[in-house]
Amino acid sequence: MTADELSDVRWSPPATGTTTQLQYSADTHVGQVRAVNEDSFLAGPPVFVVADGMGGYERGDIASAIVVEEFEALVGRDHVAPTDLENCIANARVRIRSLATERVSPGSTVLAAAYVEQSGRGYWAIAHEGDSRAYQWRRGTLVRITTDHSIVQEMVDDGEITEEEARVHPERHVITRALGGTGGTGPEFSLVPVEAGARLLLCSDGLTGELSEHSISQVLGDEPGSAAAVDLLVRRAVEAGGHDNVTVVIVDVVSVGDRAVVEDTLDSLSPVAVAEDTIPSGRRSR
Template sequence: MPGLVLRVGAATDTGRVRSLNEDSALAEGGIFVVADGMGGHAAGEVASGIVVETMRELATRNELTADDITRQLVLANQRILAAVDAHPEDKGMGTTATGLALVTAGGADHWAVFNVGDSRVYRSIGGILTQVTVDHSEVQELVEAGVITREEARVHPARNVVTRSLGTDYAYQPDVWVLPPYAGERFVICSDGLTNELPDERVREILHQHPEPQIAAEELVRAAVEAGGRDNVTVVVVNLDGAMGEDLSVTSPRASGEDTAPRRQLSDKE
């Protein structure tokens, strides 16, 4: 993306309740990942670490596609399963994986947003914050069915039950959205330790108050811990600095047969 500058910040905290931080994060090259491990007794930390190390292998490649991201997540799932085979005591470990990668689509730079589980990616353009990813969780299914509201989902007793994760034989398929870059946009990649403590409006306020990505990441984590800190909290903030509002796609990816539309319109999740 000529003439534009990527700036990134990352922060994490174990929180007030947990004794171990099972989250892992990556911000390297053009790939940014947050993985929230599950399984306890350090097994969750192992699973999330496998995801980060597997995705790090993409950071040195000169050119990526959305399919490369999907294949690497499938590989991470296979490696977690292999680790469990080698260490049966870790059976049941798994992890979410969500993030953002700079990819090529139709000969132009695009973002690939990906997700497995209930960690999230948000996109902020012109001060408007939108959740890009869709949670793979029981409460999200209840929200979509109209049984509960988004606000009720944040405190629902089943809010931590995910319907997809890495570390399984059957429920690891990632969602991937390919988006054209937009000068001045910002992304927040986070574990649910952030979103279970802070409503979206509070996330938006903190982003607005702190344009520097490292400070924004630190302040988001601090606010989540102060609000309760019942889980590990990890945040990566990515800024694409440039003239606000300029759409940077050069050619139409649809002309090449690649689908670059989000699976759901972003406005549907505001």
């Protein structure tokens, strides 16, 4: 959706007796430069989605809306599996490719996070293509979950350039995976434990292109409410230049039903470079 902001909505999984509770907020802004908001989002538990369309007046906004439409079928379900995310992405890919003409080929990134349960524990099943990002903020630390599918990220991974050089590289706008684009081999998946007190952040590159990860982490640490954090992140990105559309979804884990110790599977992850990438490319993808 690209409509009104969602503020501090609470949701619990429908399983009998669960004590897990999530609180979420979301908003999107066209920014200060673009005439069209090509971003779309969905905040409909158990699934949360950010899609960044490419093409502007050439149906980029339609492409991102298609992504959201496909995921709307999962809203309100008792159970969601990673295969459901994969199917939604596959359906959106077919529909977006049908929009292509000889003159233009619109596309969209996709970033989807669904609450799933395995062996009595809650997890975020995350699927993504492109450079919209998922982060988890917990214990005062911001950790990036996803890795950008972009040329500059590949160059950083290959040791060709540094992360700082990637921020100003002339190809920093070029992505290697997108729905409807010429490149890509499908979505990449992550499974992240749901932990009480943690915050899940989903965002388009309109946020990370304007604000550093340090600045984002400060906001998430200073603003206790999801609505206040969303509002401040969007506003600061727009005030910093707003060169792209800005979309932010935050899900706070108020409580969890599983009292067992959650494995620290994210402790081995480290932040990677911030880049602003919006143009699909046929360069190799991983």
